[in-house]
Amino acid sequence: MTTITKAPRSFSHIDTWVFDLDNTLYPHHVNLWQQVDQRIGEFVGAFLGVSTAEARRIQKDYYLRYGTTMRGMMTEHGVRADDYLAYVHQIDHSPLQPNPAMGAAIAKLRGRKLILTNGSTDHAGKVLERLGLAAQFEAVFDIIAAELEPKPAPRTYQKFLRDHAVNPATSAMFEDLARNLVVPHLLGMTTVLVVPDGSTEVVREDWELEGRNAAHVDHVTDDLTGFLQGLSAKA
Missing domain, CATH: 3.40.50.1000 (HAD superfamily/HAD-like)
Structure with missing residues (x-):
């Protein structure tokens, strides 16, 4: 189409x-990004010490408002970009x-x-x-x-x-x-x-x-x- x-x-x-x-x-x-998405949620939850559900809510809120969850975490909570990127991109690329x-x-x-x-x-x-x-x-x-x-x-x-x-x-x-x-x-x-x-x-x-x-x-x-x-x- x-x-x-x-x-x-x-x-x-x-x-x-x-x-x-x-x-x-x-x-x-292929849903490769789903792996990254899950890693982002884990990072948010661990960094903020919140539940999986709350981490998911924050993750998607920041993604929508800031363009990336990372930008929201940096702006709102002082997250280091290097730490964030290193964690969320540790995924299995073999589905590609x-x-x-x-x-x-x-x-x-x-x-x-x-x-x-x-x-x-x-x-x-x-x-x-x-x-x-x-x-x-x-x-x-x-x-x-x-x-x-x-x-x-x-x-x-x-x-x-x-x-x-x-x-x-x-x-x-x-x-x-x-x-x-x-x-x-x-x-x-x-x-x-x-x-x-x-x-x-x-x-x-x-x-x-x-x-x-x-x-x-x-x-x-x-x-x-x-x-x-x-x-x-x-x-």
Whole structure:
């Protein structure tokens, strides 16, 4: 399934392709992020000395309000980013399988390819290695490069664009959260929302699945590999 909103921006002028990492470059139903999600809850509970249920409530509240639970924990409780990231990314990456078809499709896209993630470079490296996509990307802009300010903060995108000399008017952004496409669209980027394919239950908050029909979403797809193959064929 691929749907297009009214008067979407095209890809004919794109020379830079920017991808989110988790739940974007691999299917939502892999539920790899569910492992991270559980580790975050454990960290919050242990750090604050609260019950599992209360930790879960705080975790999701901070995630919604601050962009990441980490940012909320840093702001509200003085948590050290290094401690948090080291703990929550200790997960099993083996559910991820190589995706040579996606790798070939990305390779055929003309221009630069970059990762913009709220995760860490270490986590991104492991994910890309498992997917067989590491060689396709020029660089990873992670939460440390963002000075611990996560998407959807405007200054995070601006720093990314500045650090990597990216022209938003000739760039495309692929994301699994519609709210993380608001700023890119305002900056002039062509935006693509990657959604679950509906074949398997996914673990997501309701708000995480919203925004398919938002004005700042140019394209929606539940099959990123097929979508990229289509772009490659047109190119």
